[in-house]
Amino acid sequence: MALELVGKLVKVLPEVTGQSQKGPWNKQEFVIETLDSQYPKKVCMTAWGEKANDLKQFAAGDTLKATFSAESREYNDRWYTELRAFRLELAEGGESTPAAGGYQAPVSRPAQPAARPAAQSQPAGMPFNTSFDEESNDLPF
Template sequence: MALEITGTLIKKLDVQTGNSARGEWQKQEFIIETTDNFPKKVCLNVWGPEKVSEISGYREGEVLKISFNAESREFNQRWYTDLRAWKIERADQSSNDMSYSVPESTSFPTAPDTDSDTGEDDLPF
């Protein structure tokens, strides 16, 4: 399930590292604030050294467009949900790609005046 959110980068939390059966891992969480009428703060995360270095390229205060997956898992009869970002881009960059020029309105020619007093009727009935 891929979702998308746009918001202002509020804070980048510290990088977390560890070892698992598959080797070393890196994870970084960051907070954005949505640009809705009623703004909400949302915590998302990225996994892997490539994504961690990618998020370090963004500054706090920048408006980002983030594609992410929501993943939940159970541990000790409690459920935990991750919002894992897989694509991050500046919001102004994506809006420029989709900008379209609106053609100026063209006026239509006016219909010719018909004279109904001449007695001529073009209608077949």
């Protein structure tokens, strides 16, 4: 399952390396802040191997499109989720922030309703910016 996220590269965390039976490995975590929401969210993703090296071509403030897979695993009755980026590229129209690191005004968006009725809540697994109205509901019940 491939998912995509477009956002501003906020931070690149230190690279982690190690040795396994199959040989050396490396990974690098990075944080992207979403752009398409009234309340931006920060998301930590992981790039492994050559993709960690690809991450070095981007700078903080670049607008990236990250294609990733989500995977969870259990260890000692606790669950851990990893968002593994397997493609990183500049988003269309994505430019670096000014070298001086100046403030960029947020993009104005149309006003959103304060709350949605319970019948119009978002189903699990739908993109954050998807909305429904009664006419587009094709469910038989």
